Each structure stands twice: as structure tokens, then as C-alpha cells.
Amino acid sequence: MKVVSSVISIHSSDTAGVCSSLYELGGLTVVHDASGCNSTYATHDEPRWYDRGSRTCISGLTETDMILGNDERFIDSVVDGAKEFPGCRFIAVCGSPMPMMVGTDFDALGAEIEKRTHIDVLALHTNGIKSYLDGVNQALCAFAEKFCCENLPKNPRKVNILGATPLDFSINGQVESIREFLTENGFEINSCWSMGSSFEELTRAGEAGVNLLISSSAKKLALYFEERFGIPYVAGVPIGKVFGKKCVNALKAAAESGSSSLLCLSERRVGTQAAVIGETLWSSSLCCALQLERGIDAHVLNPLEKEFAFIKEGELDVIGENAVAEAFAKVSAVYADPLYKPIVPEGTVFVPVPHEAFSGRCFRRDMRSLCGQNFEKGI
């Protein structure tokens, strides 16, 4: 029972990651799952649900469909859904635990849907068990592979922001403040994956001279762009004035040299005073800001999949509540989502940094942008 969590929350699932990353791109996204699961997504994982339209659906999977392998009903539903959606740019289909258990072949279903609708299909291999990082990585890479244009003229001042979803940055101006910060420092935003950019803007990602990776949810996308278009990336959220400036310099250097930089790791040491837990690229960047501007030596705890993590040697993967509590007991301060607070030992300083993918809408109004000089007032 080592990995059981009886007090703390869990992170949003891979299906939420898919829906969130494709939300603004004009497609039809269908999760093959029982009806009811959509309310978890709409209520807790998608702050845009009530303000901004999107075609994000659940297939309404039934027990009989699963037992009988009734794939045709799913295909028919998606095809009908696409017909009701004029101008549908693409269809994304992905799975939940039950399709995973019976081995539903989404590649094959996607091919059939594509044949019947003549609309591009992204077949994604989610199972509802992995975290949102996996879903976002899959969806953005699939989108880029299918739609990004080749042979575009490169502009070294243009930057793509990779890894912007409400699951990490909510809708309270954090992404906008990163955009403004980059613009103020002489960059032109080429595209933002995937908040506030259109389908067409994303297809022209190849024009950028450099990518700013702001979440491990787009780690695979950054590597993909590096390989396909030769665009280097800088991994770091520009938190605080000092680390923000370092991000700007690293972006300029990367655009010039063509070499990527794991800035959020290289600009800090592993400290023992405090622990930061959450999505690791953001947490790593916060550690940099804490060391550079406050003199606080902190380290990162990774509660998510190891394959996406941005952590340094000596930093821990903490899977399950016991491991997290043990790690908290060793430090004098914890920077974490408020839902971690009940397992922080008495006497340990707790600094709340809400994370939508962990606590949903609960603490949205308390979230602050920490970009650039906002750090001083924000935390």
C-alpha cells in the first residue's frame, strides 16, 4: 500500500491533458469513456469550460459496448459528431481505463474515422491512469507531426512557448505575463502551445529561432521540434527578475548557437533547506528564483512520471503519500499546492503555490503570476 494517498489529492489524468492541450484548436476531441467522467474534466480540470466553447466530448461508453467490443458505435458517434461540427479542423480520439483493458485499437479506429469523415484524426494512447503530462505530450506531438509546415523561413527573434495549459498555468494571466515578458525583452511570440494561439499559428512553429519550454508537459514536443526543425529550446519558467533575465540571455544564446539549455537545472544547486513539489520544470525554476533572489537553498520533489522530470541528481521521485510526507519531514519549508498542507509536519513553514492539475479550481483565485518582477509580490 506504499503508493496509496488517503489525504492528499492526485494529479489530473492523461485524458485531461489531451483535452486541455487541444481545447482552443478547433477540433473535436472525444474521450472513449463512460458518461459522467466528463464532469470531472469540466469541473476540475478545465477552467475555460463555461466561458469558451470547445468540442470536447465523452463517447458515453457502456458496459455492453465493452463486453461486446462494439467499436462501430464509437466510430458512428464520432463520425456523426463531426458532421454536426462544420469546419472541424481535426478529430482527436483517446481512451480511458476500460478501453485500455480490452485493448481498443485507437490507431485502427482513427484510421476508419479518417476514411469516413475525410478529417485528419489524432489517435492518442491514453488510459486514464497516467498523469496529464503524458496526455499533453502525446497530443501536442501528434498535432505537430500532423500539421506543422515544413521549410518555413527562420527568424531568430521569434520564440515558441511550449507547455502552456491551464493545468499548469490556470487562466489568471500567468501565460500572458510570460508572453509580455518575452516581448518586453525583444522577442516576438511565434506561437504558444497551446493557449492563446490559433491552429494556423501553431502550424507555423517552424519559423521560430528558439523555443521556451515552460512545462515538462511539452518536453517531448521540444525534443521533436529540435530534431525536425533544428529549433533549440531553453527549459525554464522566467520566475523572478534574476532568473527571468537568465532565461532571456539563454534564449538569445540558444537562438544564436542552436544548442538547447536545461537552464532550470544548470542555474541552481540542490539545497536542503526547503522542498518544492509539483510539475518539475516549474518547481525547478522556482528553486532557481528562491536561490538567486532569496538565498533559500531548495530542492525539487517529483510526484509525477520520471520520464518527463526535470530534476537534478540527489532529487527524489516521490510516489505516494508516505514518500511525500517523509520528504517533507526533512526540510524546514515546503512550497506546495495547498492540498499538501495536511501532511506537512507542524513547525515546518508552508508556502502555498496552487497547481490547477492537483487541486483543480479550489485555489484558483489564490494563484499568482511569478514571472519576472511579479515574483517579489507573488510569493
Place this chain on the structure above:
Amino acid sequence: MLKLAFYGKGGIGKSTTVSNIALAFAEKGMKVVQIGCDPKADSTSLLLRGGKVTPVLELIRKGGVFQLSDISAVGDKGVICVESGGPAPGVGCAGRGIIAALETLEKMGAFKEWQPDVVLYDVLGDVVCGGFSMPMRNGCADWVYILTSGENMAIHAAANIAMAVGNFGRRGYAKLGGFILNKRNVKNELAKVEELASDFDSSITGVLEWSSLVQDSEERKECLLSAFPESPEADSYRRLAEAVLENNCRK
């Protein structure tokens, strides 16, 4: 790389036939991988002379990191042997187990590492659920071969499998390569299986006569091609392997 999946009713002689075909390919200098897709994990036991390879799912169950060398063993004539394994009888989901095992091989880059010329999937029994169709999916086998005798139950199972292959055709899955008649000396055996093949616009790729040498070699825990390489029965397996290769070129 040629990838073939072998299906047929339980007990029809799939593992024996597939192992002997594997050796026939290896004799031609081809690098062969045989993957047993059965919780019993006994597809490759003759190639390993009664030895065992640790099934993929056994290592998945234990957790932790493992390498390709932990889930494979080299059998007779260099054939690389892998077993998917599965849950204990009566629990879990054997079909899902096959999916998990094959996905694990893909994630570990098994075929990139081994660079085989031929991959043989020896699949348990009938296509009773999604998991058992995994070896015929896009990216796994190119061709499905169905073993049958002239016994009614074997023909019934073979027809079901052929129907599944046909249904999956539009999904880009493996195509039906043909039927393999493993004789049980039933009355009108050849005619019955020819009729079956014709019903599915297919043909009989090879005929294996009933022979006690097959049992004799199994008692010696060897494939017939290893135990009695000069026998006419061994030549039957070699001809079958040749016919499969010709089929691949022709189709």
C-alpha cells in the same frame, strides 16, 4: 523483416509447427525471433530443449527495471525465444496480458536491437477477445497462418479466426496468408480443409502428415528438425517454410 502470426484451435500443434518452421528459417541463415503468446509460456520449450525463458509478464509483475536479455533466450540454431506469459489460471486477463507483453517489447526496442529477418507469433487458440487479435494488428504481423486438421472443431475454430482476419482487413491488420493442414487422419481431411480455404478465397499453404516422429522428438524435448533432421517429416516443415516465403513474395 517478415512477421507472421500463427493461430488455430488449442492442441492443434501450433507450437510444434511454429518451432520447426523457425528452425527451417534459421537453417537458411535467417535470424529468427519466436514469440509465444500464451499464459502457459511453453511455445519455445522445444527450441530451448526443455529449458525456459522468463516470461515478459513475470518480470512486469515483479516490477523494477529489466533488459531484453532478461526476457529472451537463444534456442537451437540461434532462434531468439520470447514468451509473453500471463496471469495465473482463473484470474486477470490473458488477452490484455498479450497486449502488455507486446507493447513492452516495442517500448524496449526489441526488434531494433535484434534486427530479425523473421518474427513468428505463436498465438493461443482462437481470437476470443481484443488481446488475441493484438499479434495481427498493424505493426505486428504481416500475415496470419491458420493451423487446422480435418476435425470439425478445428475447422470451426479456423473459420472463426479467418472471419476475424477478414473483419479486421479494413483496419490495415495482417492479411490471411493461408491454412496449414496438420493431419489427424480424419476422413476426407484434405477436401474439408480445401473447402474451408476456398470459402475464404485462400489456399492451403502446406500439409503436414501425421507422424509418430513428432511425438518421439517431443519426448526427447527437441524439435523434429533437431532430432530427426534427415527425416521426410523434417523436409515437410522446410517445404512449409519455403511456401510461406514464396507466399510473401507473391502476395
